[in-house]
Amino acid sequence: MNRFSALYKRILILVVSILIFVLLGALALMYSEEMRFLDAVWYSIMTLTTVGFGVPDNFSDLGKIITIFLMLFGVGAVLYGLTALALEFFNGNFAKEYKQNLIKRNMKNLENHIIICGFGRNGRQAARKLILHKKPFVIIDKKPLENRDDEFRNTIFIHGNAVEDEILIKAGVEKANGIIACLPSDADNLFIVISSKELNPKIKVISRASNSSTIKKLKTAGAENVIMPDKIGGEHMASLLITPDLVEFIDNIVLEGTKKINVLEIYTDKLSKKFIGKKLEELQIFPKTGCKIVGYKDVHGEYIINPDESKLIEPNSCIFILGQPHQIENLQNMYPQ
Structure with a gap:
């Protein structure tokens, strides 16, 4: 029983x-x-x-x-x-129970997923982006399931406080690949960073910050990246006045990708081992898909813009690809990530 x-x-x-x-x-x-x-x-x-x-x-x-x-x-x-x-x-109790059991079954086999802590405006935008890129994720929020948007009704949702270790464990933090801490309170986000790093030292943490004084503390606690939405919003508005066409072009490629994917990153560790040490041209990305290699991040974290096709592929590196949505889809089928 x-x-x-x-x-x-x-x-x-x-x-x-x-x-x-x-x-x-x-x-x-x-x-x-x-x-x-x-x-x-x-x-x-x-x-x-x-x-x-x-x-x-x-x-x-x-x-x-x-x-x-x-x-x-x-x-x-x-x-x-x-x-x-x-x-x-x-009263819908049967439907609720069925969904909860479905979530439990899905959680058993879930790994290398992303956890979104907080489902406000930032959390929703992150979820839309992850859905677009077909990345598995789990949502944690204090608000109950029925208060969410209909577009996310089929996502895995955990009702609870993300600062509590048992809730993070329930969301599979020990097997997760990344976590997005986007709660309105910097103190709560700091707790999430510390707890998630203790439970899974390899997890990548992206945190939101409201005050600039908190950025250093969040990074010291283990956050790989700290984002200030207000600061980014202000800089973005100023850039639209200074270089409007360029900013709109970049937005169309990166930010407007809620419906279409125009840019993709390929991690060299997920490629076949036969490509390591070979030239970029041997991937045959442009001849087979029409996509173009626009950037390369090497093992030391340095970026190369518009790398030459003779550039040798190194382990622990990343290749940045630009293309039209159907071209990106063909590339994803060639080199699934």
Whole structure:
């Protein structure tokens, strides 16, 4: 019984209670009136549901006593059970329970995923981007499931406080590839950074910050990147006045990718080992897909803009590709990440 949820236990108790009254009444009537089993069950259900088609002919006194017992004690219990079952169904409890069980099954096999802590504006934007790039993720938020947007209704959602270790563990932090801490409180985001790094030292943490004084603390705690949405927004608006066409072009490539992917990064460690030490041109990216290599990040973290095709592919590096959406899709099929 431990494997059943509280809802399933309640339903089981209600169904068993109803069946007990039906069967006891049927067995008693079979004994007193020598009815067939089907006739006894039929009469017992009619009595318990208050349908009633009258008393059968030659009904004995014992049969009448049994009927009185069913009407006094069984009818109320059965009607209460049927009403409770109907309420569970119409209140959506069955659907909620099904979704929770589905989440638990999905979580068992989930790994190398991303955890989004906080589902406000920043969390939603992050989720849209991850969906676009087909990256598995889990959402943690204090608000219950029904308060989320319909577009995220099929995502894995955990209702709870992301600063608590048990909630992070429930979200699979020990097997996660990255975590996005985008709660409105810098203190809460700091707790998430510390806890996630303790539970999984290899996890990559991206944190939001509201105050510039918090950036150093978050990075010291282990955050690889710290983002200040207000600062980025202000700089972006100023850039739209200084170099509007250039900024809009970059936005169209990177930020407007909520519907289309125009840029892709390929990690050399996920390529076939035969490409390590070979030239970039041997990947045959442009001839086969039409995409162009626009950047390269080497093992030391240095960036090369528009690298020459004779550049040798190194381990622990990253190749940046630019192309039209259908070209990027072809590239993803060639070199899945």
